[in-house]
Amino acid sequence: MPSNQLLNQGPKITGLAVFYLHSCSVLVWLWIQGQLVIPQQNKFIRSGRKADEQKFSNKRSLDLMPYGKADWVTGTQTEPVIHEGSRSKQHTEPKRAQLRHYLWAAKELYGIDATGQLHLKRGDVERVEPDHEAVEADHTRLREMLEEPMPEPERIRICKGCTNKDWCWP
Numbered sequence: 703m704p705s706n707q708l709l710n711q712g713p714k715i716t717g718l719a720v721f722y723l724h725s726c727s728v729l730v731w732l733w734i735q736g737q738l739v740i741p742q743q744n745k746f747i748r749s750g751r752k753a754d755e756q757k758f759s760n761k762r763s764l765d766l767m768p769y770g771k772a773d774w775v776t777g778t779q780t781e782p783v784i785h786e787g788s789r790s791k792q793h794t795e796p797k798r799a800q801l802r803h804y805l806w807a808a809k810e811l812y813g814i815d816a817t818g819q820l821h822l823k824r825g826d827v828e829r830v831e832p833d834h835e836a837v838e839a840d841h842t843r844l845r846e847m848l849e850e851p852m853p854e855p856e857r858i859r860i861c862k863g864c865t866n867k868d869w870c871w872p
């Protein structure tokens with residue numbers, strides 16, 4: 703399917719949707735169905751948002767709508783580097799997938815071959831290469847999930863800090 707048709711049907715294919723896809727099957731299902739309730743007053747969410755605003759406010763961005771918004775961008779217009787920060791030390795694969803999605807979006811929207819840099823805790827920086835095939839497989843999976851019932855929750859490491867835990871594990 704031509705990717706611009708994604709805009710007219712199915713879930714919103716954003717970086718956050720891809721992030722959830724690689725985090726937890728329940729989270730992503732709730733998100734694409736528009737049913738994920740995020741408590742706005744949660745102190746960790748508020749402090750995380752504030753930290754991001756302070757960190758990225760003076761950095762250059764690249765409009766990747768409707769596919770989401772990367773944290774910041776450097777480099778030239780023809781050879782940009784898209785940056786994404788990870789607040790987690792161990793739970794980094796979802797962020798890599800999110801960044802690969804933005805590299806795909808840069809190609810899709812502007813025809814440019816961007817590379818990625820993932821900024822980990824403690825200042826480590828990891829290069830992330832494009833993998834458009836993997837990203838399109840993620841998009842297909844997101845569309846498929848729209849037609850599926852909610853998966854059974856499985857206890858995973860991130861359940862501990864998850865805003866949905868009271869629903870999964872009453």
Ligand code: SF4
Binds near residue numbers: 729855861862865
């Ligand atoms: S509590 Fe665990 S299983 Fe439930 S949505 Fe969160 S991460 Fe997924």
